[in-house]
Amino acid sequence: MRKLQRVLAVIGASAAITAGMATAAQAAGTADAPTKSERTGATAEYNGKIIDLSQGWQGATVCVEQVAGDVDFRCYDEVSTYRSAEALPQAEPEFGVFAKSDCPSNNLCLWANKNYRAAMVRFVRRGTHHLDDVDFRDKATSVYNRRTSNSDLIDSRSFPVQDRVFTIKNGGSIADLGLIHYPGGGHWNNKIDIVRLN
Numbered sequence: 001m002r003k004l005q006r007v008l009a010v011i012g013a014s015a016a017i018t019a020g021m022a023t024a025a026q027a028a029g030t031a032d033a034p035t036k037s038e039r040t041g042a043t044a045e046y047n048g049k050i051i052d053l054s055q056g057w058q059g060a061t062v063c064v065e066q067v068a069g070d071v072d073f074r075c076y077d078e079v080s081t082y083r084s085a086e087a088l089p090q091a092e093p094e095f096g097v098f099a100k101s102d103c104p105s106n107n108l109c110l111w112a113n114k115n116y117r118a119a120m121v122r123f124v125r126r127g128t129h130h131l132d133d134v135d136f137r138d139k140a141t142s143v144y145n146r147r148t149s150n151s152d153l154i155d156s157r158s159f160p161v162q163d164r165v166f167t168i169k170n171g172g173s174i175a176d177l178g179l180i181h182y183p184g185g186g187h188w189n190n191k192i193d194i195v196r197l198n
């Protein structure tokens with residue numbers, strides 16, 4: 001199953017939908033970017049149960065978007081467990097510390113602390129992802145767009161003020177969004193509400 005998921009990750013979201021997984025894609029908000037009132041929180045499998053990620057991570061430290069299956073995300077509470085399950089290198093500078101290498105190819109990853117540390121959420125499906133669906137709105141401090149196309153990091157603004165959009169190119173990473181200038185003053189730390197994978 002894991003192998004299949006990796007293969008699908010490479011093929012991409014459109015192929016997954018073609019394979020009859022449109023329902024799962026829509027649940028993740030990738031279809032028509034529904035408004036908040038139309039959306040439900042993302043589902044996640046965590047320690048053998050299904051949780052609603054929008055209501056909190058319940059102790060999880062890393063949540064990984066799934067390409068296929070009954071849930072939108074899979075969450076882990078141990079770094080080592082996550083790395084084993086996802087076939088990532090176990091080497092790490094300090095115990096329990098995340099690293100940029102925890103974000104594999106084709107993914108866009110957000111971390112709660114700078115230098116790619118603390119809680120991490122991983123997205124792989126092309127399209128719009130509302131971070132309040134995964135309880136990560138206004139929480140991202142570092143980002144790695146390990147994809148072959150650019151992605152948009154968006155801070156929602158109330159009409160008539162336009163949303164602020166920061167485009168991060170393919171392969172780009174930012175260790176501290178606090179160093180990125182925000183239009184009109186301030187910085188991008190803890191600002192991102194939506195990510196769009198192109």
Ligand SMILES: [Ca+2]
Nearest residue numbers: 155191192193
């Ligand atoms: Ca915001």
